[in-house]
Amino acid sequence: MKEEKLTYKDAGVDTKEGERAVRLMKDHVKKTFTPNVLTGLGSFGSLFKLDVKDMKEPVLVAGTDGVGTKLKIAFLMEKHDTVGQDCVAMCVNDVLCQGATPLFFLDYIATGKVHAEKVADIVKGIADGCVLGECALVGGETAEMPDFYGNGEYDMAGFAVGIVDREKIIDGSKIKKGNVVIGIPSSGIHSNGYSLVRKVIFEKENMDVLDYVDELGETIGEALLRPTKIYTAACNAVRETTDINGIIHITGGGFFENIPRIIPEGLGVEIQVGSWEVPPIFRYIQKCADIEENEMFATFNMGMGMIMVVEEEQVEMVMRVLKEVGEQPSIIGSIVEGQGVVLCRK
Numbered sequence: 001m002k003e004e005k006l007t008y009k010d011a012g013v014d015t016k017e018g019e020r021a022v023r024l025m026k027d028h029v030k031k032t033f034t035p036n037v038l039t040g041l042g043s044f045g046s047l048f049k050l051d052v053k054d055m056k057e058p059v060l061v062a063g064t065d066g067v068g069t070k071l072k073i074a075f076l077m078e079k080h081d082t083v084g085q086d087c088v089a090m091c092v093n094d095v096l097c098q099g100a101t102p103l104f105f106l107d108y109i110a111t112g113k114v115h116a117e118k119v120a121d122i123v124k125g126i127a128d129g130c131v132l133g134e135c136a137l138v139g140g141e142t143a144e145m146p147d148f149y150g151n152g153e154y155d156m157a158g159f160a161v162g163i164v165d166r167e168k169i170i171d172g173s174k175i176k177k178g179n180v181v182i183g184i185p186s187s188g189i190h191s192n193g194y195s196l197v198r199k200v201i202f203e204k205e206n207m208d209v210l211d212y213v214d215e216l217g218e219t220i221g222e223a224l225l226r227p228t229k230i231y232t233a234a235c236n237a238v239r240e241t242t243d244i245n246g247i248i249h250i251t252g253g254g255f256f257e258n259i260p261r262i263i264p265e266g267l268g269v270e271i272q273v274g275s276w277e278v279p280p281i282f283r284y285i286q287k288c289a290d291i292e293e294n295e296m297f298a299t300f301n302m303g304m305g306m307i308m309v310v311e312e313e314q315v316e317m318v319m320r321v322l323k324e325v326g327e328q329p330s331i332i333g334s335i336v337e338g339q340g341v342v343l344c345r346k
Contacts, residue, residue, distance in 0.1 A: 002192045012146025014143060017114045021142060024120035030139040036103070039138070046138035048104050057166035059331045061100035062066065065090035065137040066157040069194040072222045074220065076209045077154060080118050082227040083156065084125025085132070086191045089228035090251065091160035092133040095315050096235045097247040097262075099170035100162030102135035108157045112149035122156065125227070132230040135160065137295045141220070170237075172246040172262025172309070179245055181333035182268060184322060186305030187229040192252040193299045197224060200289040223281045237325045240316055246309035248293055251303040257298070259307065259341050268338030271297075273345045276330040279303045304332065 010013060022041065029041050038047035052058040067086045074083045084107070090100050107126050109119060119142055130137045149155070179282065189197065201207050201220060209221030216223050229250075240245055246262045259269050274295075286296050296302060310318050315331065322329040333344075 009135040013144045017116050021114055021116040021119040024116050025123040028124045029137050031126050032130040034136050035091035037136045039139055048138055055165040059164050059166050061095050061098045061162045061164055063091045064152035064159045067191050070191050077221045077225055081121040081124050084122050085129035085157040085227040087156050088126055088133050089127025089230045090191050091158045093231055093249045095160050095162040096231055096251050099168050099284060100164040102160055102162055103137045104129050104136045106159045109154060110145055111154035112146055114144045134232045140256050170244055170247055173337055174245040175264055175309050177335055177337055178312055179309050180312050182278060182308045182329050183304035183319060184234055184306040184327050184333040186228040186301045186303055190228040190301055190305055196299055200285055206289050215284060221334045230303050232323055233325050234327050237321050238318055241321050242314050244308050244310055248307040250305055255297045255298050256341050268336050269333055269341050270336050270344050271333040271341060274345050275332045
């Protein structure tokens with residue numbers, strides 16, 4: 001009896017479906033291209049031309065991150081065209097904190113089985129994020145890994161590169177007592193704290209993603225899947241107008257871990273709780289599980305996705321510029337002598 005010959009497809013990897021996914025995503029990727037992109041989709045390496053003629057000492061700034069267990073919400077809702085924006089945001093927002101201008105982004109998607117339309121939807125979200133982040137999607141990888149990921153599951157990571165003149169790097173070293181802390185609103189939970197969110201919503205409350213919540217004005221799935229906001233326009237507008245002493249992306253670890261990362265020794269931050277309106281989704285989660293206020297601020301952004309530290313005399317200008325680009329900033333605190341972050345309740 002003649003032995004049957006195995007193919008790569010028999011092992012669970014369908015290269016033809018992968019090729020179809022690339023064809024479906026091409027238009028999404030092309031809309032992110034700038035004149036600096038020198039290669040098209042499919043090259044072994046991505047070529048990007050640097051324009052540094054106006055910089056004295058150009059410095060590249062890189063950031064990498066993923067979306068975390070927020071992807072589980074996308075699986076439950078069978079909606080995959082927004083989580084790519086989350087991936088871009090988590091990387092680009094970090095790069096912005098150093099005062100850099102985002103240049104380009106690369107993605108990595110791993111799944112048990114490639115479904116061309118689903119992968120194209122994911123890449124659409126990534127491309128949308130790159131447009132908002134003002135960077136080019138110059139390349140990526142889709143890995144089909146049968147028996148490694150469950151049916152319908154995938155994971156995603158990204159890598160962003162920006163550039164800044166060395167003399168214009170923002171690293172927090174100029175922060176001093178009396179500086180003012182300005183918060184820029186988030187779009188919701190963003191991409192952190194979802195292990196706690198899922199435990200509260202789906203285990204403790206036994207909810208379904210399609211359950212409508214009156215106090216949210218939408219289904220719980222819609223509230224949880226809202227994509228992470230990207231702050232390129234806001235940061236660029238302020239940097240072009242005035243100096244910023246510090247920029248902080250409120251991600252995993254909330255206020256207590258992220259703010260101290262750039263605060264000089266001997267200084268602390270007082271945050272005035274109540275100086276901005278916390279979005280309903282956070283209060284809903286807190287109520288469902290009776291979570292302490294400090295734990296909420298240690299886990300979530302609580303409605304403030306990006307924070308700027310500025311000189312007191314620059315506050316009025318920074319607030320005006322942020323409003324001109326469509327933001328609704330709030331003065332949420334100040335730099336004081338001390339250590340760490342203190343929540344002050346009015």
